Amino acid sequence: xxxxxxxxxxxxxxxxxxxxxxxxxxxxxxxxxxxxxxxxxxxxxxxxxxxxxxxxxxxxxxxxxxxxxxxxxxxxxxxxxxxxxxxxxxxxxxxxxxxxxxxxxxxxxxxxxxxxxxxxxxxxxxxxxxxxxxxxxxxxxxxxxxxxxxxxxxxxxxxxxxxxxxxxxxxxxxxxxxxxxxxxxxxxxxxxxxxxxxxxxxxxxxxxxxxxxxxxxxxxxxxxxxxxxxxxxxxxxxxxxxxxxxxxxxxxxxxxxxxxxxxxxxxxxxxxxxxxxxxxxxxxxxxxxxxxxxxxxxxxxxxxxxxxxxxxxxxxxxxxxxxxxxxxxxxxxxxxxxxxxxxxxxxxxxxxxxxxxxxxxxxxxxxxxxxxxxxxxxxxxxxxxxxxxxxxxxxxxx
Numbered sequence: 001x002x003x004x005x006x007x008x009x010x011x012x013x014x015x016x017x018x019x020x021x022x023x024x025x026x027x028x029x030x031x032x033x034x035x036x037x038x039x040x041x042x043x044x045x046x047x048x049x050x051x052x053x054x055x056x057x058x059x060x061x062x063x064x065x066x067x068x069x070x071x072x073x074x075x076x077x078x079x080x081x082x083x084x085x086x087x088x089x090x091x092x093x094x095x096x097x098x099x100x101x102x103x104x105x106x107x108x109x110x111x112x113x114x115x116x117x118x119x120x121x122x123x124x125x126x127x128x129x130x131x132x133x134x135x136x137x138x139x140x141x142x143x144x145x146x147x148x149x150x151x152x153x154x155x156x157x158x159x160x161x162x163x164x165x166x167x168x169x170x171x172x173x174x175x176x177x178x179x180x181x182x183x184x185x186x187x188x189x190x191x192x193x194x195x196x197x198x199x200x201x202x203x204x205x206x207x208x209x210x211x212x213x214x215x216x217x218x219x220x221x222x223x224x225x226x227x228x229x230x231x232x233x234x235x236x237x238x239x240x241x242x243x244x245x246x247x248x249x250x251x252x253x254x255x256x257x258x259x260x261x262x263x264x265x266x267x268x269x270x271x272x273x274x275x276x277x278x279x280x281x282x283x284x285x286x287x288x289x290x291x292x293x294x295x296x297x298x299x300x301x302x303x304x305x306x307x308x309x310x311x312x313x314x315x316x317x318x319x320x321x322x323x324x325x326x327x328x329x330x331x332x333x334x335x336x337x338x339x340x341x342x343x344x345x346x347x348x349x350x351x352x353x354x355x356x357x358x359x360x361x362x363x364x365x366x367x368x369x370x371x372x373x374x375x376x377x378x379x380x381x382x383x384x385x386x387x388x389x390x391x392x393x394x395x396x397x398x
Contacts, residue, residue, distance in 0.1 A: 021048035023066035054083025206328035212312030214242035214334025216362025227386025245282035280310035287318035316342025325350020333361035337369035
């Protein structure tokens with residue numbers, strides 16, 4: 001398809017009214033062609049440029065003036081991780097989505113890219129001839145472009161919070177800069193104007209912490225677990241992050257460094273005990289089941305739920321059979337509505353749900369769905385969730 005270039009226009013009402021301008025940077029002509037066709041078929045986005053190297057992207061950025069860049073990691077002349085800071089130096093609010101194949105090295109590079117300001121990452125299929133892999137790549141990429149681009153236009157840009165350094169000394173991560181938080185009122189006090197309402201926390205003491213997250217989740221999880229040491233030491237913590245295989249391996253390592261507690265991808269059949277973090281492995285749904293007198297992990301290779309695998313809902317719903325109403329769940333930033341149905345089940349069983357607020361979320365899809373469903377006991381900025389969770393496990397019911 002033809003590629004249109006634009007002048008160096010500034011942000012304003014004309015930009016906000018038009019389609020999202022997408023710059024595709026990949027040395028594979030096949031990948032560039034695929035993404036160009038997919039983007040060109042969407043009514044709310046257009047191809048601003050299709051380039052072969054990171055050097056071309058850096059040199060032509062001001063002339064192209066894209067809203068979103070899909071940036072390959074491995075390219076000649078200037079690779080994606082080297083081009084990333086140069087692109088952001090020229091355009092601070094550029095939304096950059098890193099694209100890479102599923103290797104450990106590329107997963108590690110993608111995590112480094114997040115710490116350098118990339119908005120998100122997406123795994124590329126090793127072969128576009130595999131229809132299911134190509135369909136998933138297509139769906140996920142378009143959704144990421146749309147939702148991350150919409151966030152850019154909805155509010156002033158803020159720097160992404162970096163991931164924790166890959167060292168044992170990492171203790172804290174800055175939370176995203178936030179606007180005024182969403183005001184959540186108790187249901188009995190909520191006016192009829194549609195303001196978000198909250199419900200009381202469960203009267204039962206929580207015995208397990210469940211966390212679900214997606215887009216923006218790695219940064220949010222890293223920030224949150226640094227504050228949860230007292231909870232992790234005494235209670236099991238189970239996390240489902242929408243993420244492919246290999247990437248979850250790296251994420252678990254980062255969680256272990258940040259929390260200074262054992263964290264690993266869950267293994268089918270292993271017992272669930274206090275003192276460690278269990279992360280759903282990429283490509284598998286994680287549930288909990290009764291195993292004699294103990295609780296155990298159950299992994300399955302069933303179909304995607306809410307377009308995701310792993311998905312949050314299976315974990316949330318399965319926990320009710322084990323802990324009944326003694327479940328505290330947290331829904332962090334992410335696209336879609338995964339976690340909302342499972343959260344409803346948790347609340348119906350007597351448990352509680354906390355959602356991250358819109359201002360501190362990269363994408364307020366998952367937590368927003370829970371908030372609008374009226375199932376949340378609290379809707380909080382990311383930097384307040386850890387303290388609240390600690391208080392609840394220490395006996396606070398307010």
